[in-house]
Amino acid sequence: GENVEQHPSTLSVQEGDSAVIKCTYSDSASNYFPWYKQELGKRPQLIIDIRSNVGEKKDQRIAVTLNKTAKHFSLHITETQPEDSAVYFCAASWGFQKLVFGTGTRLLVSP
């Protein structure tokens, strides 16, 4: 079955720096790649997603890139702010919405 690996497990940056989280997936049939943000004690919420027919997608300070050949995708956060501190999960799905998640990255943005 699908396997999604996520790195790093923790990431500490200074406010204003950029943060990059990387994920690799195993099933070349995967065609949907969302990213979720989970703040402490709260539910995961979708922040951005990308489909396999697109190489890059941006939404203000966040962007996601997809390399289908290498089977990896990345989340980029620019101009980080303390409120960006959270756990971020990548996921991949194929077929009918069987989302498989990565193990999560704890991002800490220090003022």
Place this chain on the structure above:
Amino acid sequence: DGGITQSPKYLFRKEGQNVTLSCEQNLNHDAMYWYRQDPGQGLRLIYYSQIVNDFQKGDIAEGYSVSREKKESFPLTVTSAQKNPTAFYLCASSESGIGTEAFFGQGTRLTVV
């Protein structure tokens, strides 16, 4: 903050007892899911359902059971066969089709005492 509701928020269970976690959604979504969240292990899929009266095992279904008698409801039973049930359980739902956003409930933290 409606949409998908899990109850209770905290649940304590004695060893050997079955316990049922509730998940209700009013988003008219066809698909519903149960995930287990443990520290450092991300979200692991327990069961999912694409339509009423149908469900499939996920990656860690052993010791769990579900039902999908109504579109709005997808309860999860943690049975005594689950050897390590203490965890945070998340329910989610999404529209049918490929590549649609999954909406999560606020979670239930189950502790075996």
